[in-house]
Amino acid sequence: xxxxxxxxxxxxxxxxxxxxxxxxxxxxxxxxxxxxxxxxxxxxxxxxxxxxxxxxxxxxxxxxxxxxxxxxxxxxxxxxxxxxxxxxxxxxxxxxxxxxxxxxxxxxxxxxxxxxxxxxxxxxxxxxxxxxxxxxxxxxxxxxxxxxxxxxxxxxxxxxxxxxxxxxxxxxxxxxxxxxxxxxxxxxxxxxxxxxxxxxxxxxxxxxxxxxxxxxxxxxxxxxxxxxxxxxxxxxxxxxxxxxxxxxxxxxxxxxxxxxxxxxxxxxxxxxxxxxxxxxxxxxxxxxxxxxxxxxxxxxxxxxxxxxxxxxxxxxxxxxxxxxxxxxxxxxxxxxxxxxxxxxxxxxxxxxxxxxxxxxxxxxxxxxxxxxxxxxxxxxxxxxxxxxxxxxxxxxxxxxxxxxxxxxxxxxxxxxxxxxxxxxxxxxxxxxxxxxxxxxxxxxx
Amino acid sequence: xxxxxxxxxxxxxxxxxxxxxxxxxxxxxxxxxxxxxxxxxxxxxxxxxxxxxxxxxxxxxxxxxxxxxxxxxxxxxxxxxxxxxxxxxxxxxxxxxxxxxxxxxxxxxxxxxxxxxxxxxxxxxxxxxxxxxxxxxxxxxxxxxxxxxxxxxxxxxxxxxxxxxxxxxxxxxxxxxxxxxxxxxxxxxxxxxxxxxxxxxxxxxxxxxxxxxxxxxxxxxxxxxxxxxxxxxxxxxxxxxxxxxxxxxxxxxxxxxxxxxxxxxxxxxxxxxxxxxxxxxxxxxxxxxxxxxxxxxxxxxxxxxxxxxxxxxxxxxxxxxxxxxxxxxxxxxxxxxxxxxxxxxxxxxxxxxxxxxxxxxxxxxxxxxxxxxxxxxxxxxxxxxxxxxxxxxxxxxxxxxxxxxxxxxxxxxxxxxxxxxxxxxxxxxxxxxxxxxxxxxxxxxxxxxxxxxxxxxxxxxxxxxx
Numbered sequence: 001x002x003x004x005x006x007x008x009x010x011x012x013x014x015x016x017x018x019x020x021x022x023x024x025x026x027x028x029x030x031x032x033x034x035x036x037x038x039x040x041x042x043x044x045x046x047x048x049x050x051x052x053x054x055x056x057x058x059x060x061x062x063x064x065x066x067x068x069x070x071x072x073x074x075x076x077x078x079x080x081x082x083x084x085x086x087x088x089x090x091x092x093x094x095x096x097x098x099x100x101x102x103x104x105x106x107x108x109x110x111x112x113x114x115x116x117x118x119x120x121x122x123x124x125x126x127x128x129x130x131x132x133x134x135x136x137x138x139x140x141x142x143x144x145x146x147x148x149x150x151x152x153x154x155x156x157x158x159x160x161x162x163x164x165x166x167x168x169x170x171x172x173x174x175x176x177x178x179x180x181x182x183x184x185x186x187x188x189x190x191x192x193x194x195x196x197x198x199x200x201x202x203x204x205x206x207x208x209x210x211x212x213x214x215x216x217x218x219x220x221x222x223x224x225x226x227x228x229x230x231x232x233x234x235x236x237x238x239x240x241x242x243x244x245x246x247x248x249x250x251x252x253x254x255x256x257x258x259x260x261x262x263x264x265x266x267x268x269x270x271x272x273x274x275x276x277x278x279x280x281x282x283x284x285x286x287x288x289x290x291x292x293x294x295x296x297x298x299x300x301x302x303x304x305x306x307x308x309x310x311x312x313x314x315x316x317x318x319x320x321x322x323x324x325x326x327x328x329x330x331x332x333x334x335x336x337x338x339x340x341x342x343x344x345x346x347x348x349x350x351x352x353x354x355x356x357x358x359x360x361x362x363x364x365x366x367x368x369x370x371x372x373x374x375x376x377x378x379x380x381x382x383x384x385x386x387x388x389x390x391x392x393x394x395x396x397x398x399x400x401x402x403x404x405x406x407x408x409x410x411x412x413x414x415x416x417x418x419x420x421x422x423x424x425x426x427x428x429x430x431x432x433x434x435x436x437x438x439x440x441x442x443x444x445x
Numbered sequence: 446x447x448x449x450x451x452x453x454x455x456x457x458x459x460x461x462x463x464x465x466x467x468x469x470x471x472x473x474x475x476x477x478x479x480x481x482x483x484x485x486x487x488x489x490x491x492x493x494x495x496x497x498x499x500x501x502x503x504x505x506x507x508x509x510x511x512x513x514x515x516x517x518x519x520x521x522x523x524x525x526x527x528x529x530x531x532x533x534x535x536x537x538x539x540x541x542x543x544x545x546x547x548x549x550x551x552x553x554x555x556x557x558x559x560x561x562x563x564x565x566x567x568x569x570x571x572x573x574x575x576x577x578x579x580x581x582x583x584x585x586x587x588x589x590x591x592x593x594x595x596x597x598x599x600x601x602x603x604x605x606x607x608x609x610x611x612x613x614x615x616x617x618x619x620x621x622x623x624x625x626x627x628x629x630x631x632x633x634x635x636x637x638x639x640x641x642x643x644x645x646x647x648x649x650x651x652x653x654x655x656x657x658x659x660x661x662x663x664x665x666x667x668x669x670x671x672x673x674x675x676x677x678x679x680x681x682x683x684x685x686x687x688x689x690x691x692x693x694x695x696x697x698x699x700x701x702x703x704x705x706x707x708x709x710x711x712x713x714x715x716x717x718x719x720x721x722x723x724x725x726x727x728x729x730x731x732x733x734x735x736x737x738x739x740x741x742x743x744x745x746x747x748x749x750x751x752x753x754x755x756x757x758x759x760x761x762x763x764x765x766x767x768x769x770x771x772x773x774x775x776x777x778x779x780x781x782x783x784x785x786x787x788x789x790x791x792x793x794x795x796x797x798x799x800x801x802x803x804x805x806x807x808x809x810x811x812x813x814x815x816x817x818x819x820x821x822x823x824x825x826x827x828x829x830x831x832x833x834x835x836x837x838x839x840x841x842x843x844x845x846x847x848x849x850x851x852x853x854x855x856x857x858x859x860x861x862x863x864x865x866x867x868x869x870x871x872x873x874x875x876x877x878x879x880x881x882x883x884x885x886x887x888x889x890x891x892x893x894x895x896x897x898x899x900x901x902x903x904x905x906x907x908x909x910x911x
Contacts, residue, residue, distance in 0.1 A: 038507075038704065046511040047528045050784065064491040069498055069515040082493045082561075086479065089564040091487035148706050148827075183706050183827055192706060192827035230674040230910055260484055261587040261623045264630060338490055372832040372854045375820035378623055378632040379665070383854040383906040385823070385832035402830055404856050404906025406673065440908040442673035442856075 004029045004160035005170045007053060011076050012162050015057045018080040020087075022058040022098050023164045026297055026336065027051070027071075030157025033123065036149045037130040039138070043149065045127075050157075054297075054336055057083045058097055062090040065337055095324040098165055103294055103301035108171035112288035115201030118154045118174035126152045129178060129208055136212035137182040143223065144216055148181035148192055154202070159293070167299045175290060176202045180211055184219040191225075193218035198426055200288050218368060222387055225399035228443040234364035235405055235439045236357060236391070239422050241367050242431035246280070246347055248374040248382070249409060250429065253307055253315075254333075254340040255322035257377055264380030264410060265313060273313045274413030277350065277434075280308040282317060284332050284343035291343040291428035297336040302343060305331045311413075317342070347431040350419030354433045357418050359394040365441065366391055367405065380409040403443035412436050446610045448473045448600030449499065451545055453519060457501060458543040458604045461526040465535025466505040468764070470603040472741060473499040474783040479561050480593035483571040491564070494595075498783040501525045504765055505533040511786050545608040553729060553738040553746060557596065557614035557642030566643060567592045574620050574655035581659025584624040584666055590655070592618050594642075601743035609743040614640050615734070615890060617879060620655045622662035631668065631851075633661025634820070634836065636879030639732045657877075661818055661837045664849045671838065671853035671907025677813035678855060678903040679806055679841065683876040684819045686893030689724050690794050690882070691822040691831040692859045693717070697751050697759075698777070698789040698884075699766035701826050708829040708859060709757060717757045718863030721799055724752040726761055728776045728792035734878045734890035735792035742778035742787055749775050751794075755863075763789040781887035788885060795894030799869025806868045806899050808844040814905050815839045815846050816855065821880075829859035832906075854906040862900060870897030 001009075004027040015023035029051045036044035055066045057080065064087035066079050108114070133150035153176070160170040179196025195215035197206035206214075237245055257263040265273065284302025286292050295301055298320055306314055318326070319334035335341020358366060370384040383406040390397045407415075420433040454471055461469040478494040499522060500513035510532025512525035574590045594616045602608045619636030635658035638645060680688050693709075701707035709717065718724075728737045728746025737746040742764045750758045762770070763778030766789055779790040807815065815838065822833030832854045840847045857865075875894035882891040 041507060042532075043507055044509050044511070044786070045532050046786070047531075048511075048513045048525070048784070050513075051515050064493070066493045066495075068495040070495045071515065075495065075497075079493060079495055082479075083491070086481070086491035086493055086564060089481065089488060089568050090491050091489070093487070093489070146705050148701075148704065186828075190706065190708060190827040192825065227904075232910060260589055261625075261630060262589075262621070262632060266630070337492070371823045371825060371830070372834055373821065373823065375834050375836065376632075376852050378630040379851060380630075381851050381853075383671075383834070383852065383908075385830060385854055385856040385906070387830075401828070402856060402858060402904070404673075404832075404854050404904060406671075406853065406906050406908040408908075440673045440910060442904055442906045443675075444904075445675055 002158055002160065002170055004158045005162065005168060007071055008160045008162040009168065011053055011055050012164055014077045014080040015055055016164055018084045019059065020057040020084055021060055023055060024098060025053060025055045025162050027053050027160045028157060030155045032155045034151065034153035035127050035130060036151045037134050038147060038149045039134055040131060042127055055080065055083065057087055059084060059087040061092045061094060061096050062087045063096045064090060095321050098163055099298050099300050099320040099330060102167045102299040106169045106294055108294045111285060111292050111294060113200050113292050114172040115174045117202045118176050119156050121202055132208045133180040133212050136208060137180055137216050140212065140216045141220060143184045143220060144182045145185050146183040148183060150180040152178050161299050163299060171294055174200055176205060178205050178211055180215045182215050182219045184223055186223040191219045191222045198290060204288065221389065222399045222401060225401040227402040228400045228441055229445050230442050232438050232440050234361055234435055234437055236361065236364060236366045236433060236435045238366060238368050239431055239433045241370050242434055243427060243429050244370060246345060246431045247429045250342055250345055251374060251377045252409065253317055255316040255318045255326055256340045258316050259322050259325055262377050268313050269315065271313055272311050273410060274308055274311040275416045276310045277416050277419045278308050278311050278413055279348035281306050281348060282343050282345045286344040286425060289344040289425055296332045296334040298334040300330045300332045300334060302332045342428055344425065345429045346423060349421050349423035349432040351421050352418065354420045354422050357420050357433060357435055358391055358396065361391045361435065362393060364391045365400060382407050382409055382412060403441055405439050405441055407439045447475050447598040448610060451608060454602040455543045455545055457522055457526045458602060459541055460523060461501055461503050461530050462541050462604060463538060464530045464533045465538035466503040466533035468504040468604055469502060470601065470742060471499055471501050472783055473600040474597060476595055476597040478593065478595035480591060481567050481571060483575055483590040486575055488568055488571065496782055500783040501529045502786055503529045503532050507769060508532045509765065509786060513784050543604050545602050545606050547608045550609055550611055550738040550745065553731060553736050554614055555641035555732040556644050562594050562643045570618065570651040574651040577652035577655035578620055578622045578659040581656055582624065582663035584626050585622045585659055585662055586625060587623040589621040603743060607743045609739050611738045614642055616641050616645060618651060618654050619879060620658040622658045624662050624666050626666040631662055631665035633658045633665060635661060635877065637877040639734055639878035640736055641732050664837055665851065668849040668851040670909040671850040672905055672909050673907045675902050675904050677810045678900045678905065679810060679813065679815040680898045680900065681817035682870060682872045682895055682897045683874050685898060686795050686876055686895040687819040687822045687833045689796060689895060690791060690893050691824040691833055692857060692862050693724055693752060694791045694794045695824045696826050696829060696859055697761055699760040699762045699770060700789050702760050703766045703770050707826045712757050713759060715757055716755050717860045718752055718755040719866045720755040721869045722752055722755050722863050722866050723797055725749060726751055726791050726794045730793050733793045733875065733892040734880065735892040737792060740776045740778045741780045742774065744774040744776040744778065746792060747776045761789050761791060763787055779889050781889060785887055788887065790884060790889055791882060791891050793892030795875060796873060796896060798871045798873035798896045801868045801870050803870055803872055803897050806870055806897055807841060807846060809868065810841040810844060813841045815841050830856065831859060832856045856904045856906060862903065865901045866898055867901045868899035872896050
């Protein structure tokens with residue numbers, strides 16, 4: 001038996017001994033590597049084994065959660081006792097409890113989430129990659145005279161889940177990432193950008209050539225940017241920033257927000273909330289996906305869930321608790337710590353290229369990046385700082401920054417009138433580029 | 446004192462420097478936490494937590510090697526020291542002997558107890574908050590409240606001989622109120638607490654925190670679309686300090702300045718703001734979220750003048766960047782946990798009072814926005830564009846505060862916005878203690894503060910044009 005499963009089983013026993021009537025334990029043990037280079041020099045090198053344990057204890061219909069990095073027998077025992085004690089102060093909740101059904105297909109081999117090249121690759125080779133990135137970005141253009149560093153990182157580990165109903169399973173997974181952040185001189189100003197690549201294996205990553213090229217392109221594209229005038233116009237969200245919009249949207253269809261009314265999608269299942277081009281899927285079994293696993297944090301089988309189908313909201317994303325509370329089955333989205341999590345969430349791709357989409361836009365803005373974050377899940381108000389490129393007569397016509405884009409999520413979903421074909425699964429939340437017919441651009445004047 | 450045995454620390458530090466290097470340190474942490482959440486009027490969930498482990502760092506010039514371990518056996522820690530040591534490769538490295546001496550650190554926190562706070566008291570406070578928030582407005586139909594407290598014990602030893610211990614309490618009561626009006630949902634959030642124990646509630650009540658949350662929700666239920674475009678913005682006192690944190694603070698963290706990636710790099714002594722602007726970052730304000738008796742490298746928390754009457758005076762330094770830039774650490778080396786290396790960070794960033802009254806400032810605006818509560822912000826440090834998000838705001842029309850407006854992002858550029866500070870109120874205060882700052886994936890508690898400030902022009906990211 002692996003270390004992680006042994007610890008999970010011991011934690012379940014400790015919780016039951018402390019007075020729990022049901023218990024569930026998740027152990028995660030991972031070897032992590034990360035390194036950073038700036039200019040020709042290696043600047044940071046980190047290597048550690050991380051271990052963590054999360055336990056849910058149930059005392060009848062009362063529940064409490066614990067998280068710890070102290071994996072000694074005494075440490076686990078003491079914290080389990082504290083969790084059981086804390087549960088006495090929690091209200092009886094008819095929906096609290098372990099799932100009724102657990103995943104039966106526990107074999108993760110076919111899911112493509114563990115790659116040998118992560119474990120096998122030598123540290124020297126990884127460091128050579130980031131020094132290569134630094135060389136490439138600085139050699140690419142005289143305006144690139146600095147960087148905020150190039151980074152590489154990976155993790156290889158095992159996750160084990162055990163509970164008092166006899167479920168016990170483990171799976172191995174790996175991940176790797178590579179990115180760089182060049183700084184371009186722009187007159188008296190500076191332009192920093194970032195481009196990164198991530199996957200389950202080193203083989204799935206973009207090459208250093210592509211990463212350096214994309215990062216440099218983004219830094220140089222913004223040189224000389226101006227603030228646009230205030231106006232309403234079409235907005236194209238380039239795929240990385242489109243993914244961040246989808247990430248914000250997730251909060252609105254997460255059942256934990258629905259249950260407390262913290263969402264503009266309350267009561268909207270089976271209603272049209274978006275244009276027919278909007279199909280949103282969460283797929284926990286996508287081969288090689290960064291959010292893929294055989295089961296969720298409660299041991300419920302992962303699945304593919306169509307959340308929005310051609311503009312119609314079909315379902316929220318549930319774990320067991322919120323499913324019971326709202327009268328639905330778990331969709332395999334228990335994210336740990338009582339939260340709902342995404343697996344691989346994506347907007348279904350369209351069939352035109354981003355270039356065709358730009359060409360079909362007489363006047364608008366291609367947004368490359370936003371700053372700020374979602375705070376208004378209740379009202380659905382969207383307002384972000386943005387950077388991007390002006391589109392005039394279907395052509396890119398110069399960089400813009402120092403402006404905001406605003407609307408509401410419901411207006412944006414209804415206004416999506418073009419979706420590009422540039423979807424790539426390089427993160428847990430991904431999207432192709434898309435266009436929203438009209439948003440408010442707030443800028444000069 | 447909680448921590449590793451000093452003789453073990455000495456041998457680990459010597460081991461970490463076996464291959465050379467300028468400096469090594471060890472950060473031991475033991476953090477106990479608990480939290481209770483109220484939802485639908487009942488206690489929904491409880492959680493308890495423990496974070497314990499140690500991180501070993503070796504610095505060699507600009508290079509840092511790091512390894513951590515949650516297994517505190519001498520064998521595992523020795524392995525971590527060996528991994529951290531890999532960053533240095535000095536063929537002439539000689540075995541060094543390290544002697545560490547414990548130092549006393551100043552008291553910086555409010556009174557707290559060793560034992561976790563009594564759950565019965567917490568449960569009572571959460572129920573009182575629930576009732577108080579709902580009583581503010583009959584349209585409020587959901588309240589989420591959470592109470593969390595922790596005690597972080599740290600021990601820091603370094604090859605320069607320092608050995609310090611610190612015990613840092615942190616408490617937060619946060620209340621979110623939600624309601625519906627004419628089919629539209631809105632929310633309000635407010636939290637308070639600090640580096641304090643349960644005695645915090647001798648001078649504050651759960652009701653007062655909940656009522657503020659309820660008021661923000663009620664205001665937002667009546668709010669109309671925010672305007673779009675450039676206009677004067679009056680930034681409210683207290684939480685308005687988010688403006689300083691984003692527009693100036695991050696750009697003055699020394700890592701960006703040593704690397705020359707910040708727009709403030711190399712500009713000490715230059716004018717970066719109007720002469721009404723003075724900005725401090727203080728690690729030594731009693732009980733504030735960002736306060737530290739010592740930072741996570743063992744340097745005492747300090748008062749720092751960042752900007753004085755518009756002139757840039759200095760950066761916030763940690764050990765690594767300070768050493769490379771030839772200046773001492775300012776006690777700004779902070780880390781989220783033993784799993785990560787420290788970075789130069791803000792503590793409590795704020796502005797002293799000016800001369801204007803609040804009434805004078807509002808009366809000076811013909812058409813603009815008055816923003817009173819903030820949900821956070823973000824900055825891009827190279828060009829200096831920043832945003833901060835309004836959680837409660839109003840229109841100003843004809844010198845008077847009129848209708849509430851829905852949340853909008855305000856955007857500006859650091860030095861440009863600071864040059865547009867044309868009035869500073871005499872009402873300086875620190876914000877409620879509920880802010881957390883993220884940088885490079887690490888989250889640490891911070892404080893902000895400001896008097897009421899007028900920006901003569903700022904872009905308001907609403908959706909109503911004209």
